[in-house]
Amino acid sequence: MFVEHNTLSNEARVWVYPASRKFYPQEIEELKTKLEDFVSSWKNSKEEFKASFDIKYDRFIIFYAEDNISLTNADIDEQVSFVLTLQNEYELDLLDKMNVSFKQGEFVQYKEIKAFKKMLKEKSVSSKTIVFDNLVQSKYDLEYHWEVPITESWYNRFL
Numbered sequence: 001m002f003v004e005h006n007t008l009s010n011e012a013r014v015w016v017y018p019a020s021r022k023f024y025p026q027e028i029e030e031l032k033t034k035l036e037d038f039v040s041s042w043k044n045s046k047e048e049f050k051a052s053f054d055i056k057y058d059r060f061i062i063f064y065a066e067d068n069i070s071l072t073n074a075d076i077d078e079q080v081s082f083v084l085t086l087q088n089e090y091e092l093d094l095l096d097k098m099n100v101s102f103k104q105g106e107f108v109q110y111k112e113i114k115a116f117k118k119m120l121k122e123k124s125v126s127s128k129t130i131v132f133d134n135l136v137q138s139k140y141d142l143e144y145h146w147e148v149p150i151t152e153s154w155y156n157r158f159l
Contacts, residue, residue, distance in 0.1 A: 002040040005052035005064045010140035017061040018101045020093035057108045101132040127151045
């Protein structure tokens with residue numbers, strides 16, 4: 001059942017899919033409809049399954065699922081299959097978790113890890129640059145540990 005993501009508990013599971021480009025304004029409403037349709041029918045369960053989504057910075061698709069229902073591998077596969085469909089339809093990458101999303105001023109950038117390492121070496125970004133840890137797993141972690149300085153992320157090994 002689709003619910004607003006802000007009504008879910010802090011323990012709700014999250015999956016973050018970074019897009020290789022911003023979604024265009026004309027794509028957002030259509031994308032929201034597709035996401036809500038998917039989330040509404042995602043898991044057929046006798047138990048009450050609450051799930052949601054969000055689009056942040058016009059660049060990240062985030063799925064939420066209340067942690068009181070166990071998700072099977074088939075449920076996760078269904079989500080990934082849906083994301084693959086979006087990836088093909090919108091002609092962008094959503095599944096490459098090894099690329100880096102980071103802030104430069106008010107803008108969110110997306111770079112291949114190799115290019116990001118070069119930027120660090122050239123001091124185009126610093127240890128204070130905010131990166132997105134797209135491997136967070138709970139709503140709480142998304143809120144408090146998703147946007148962090150490089151020094152507090154796994155990217156700190158490149159400093």
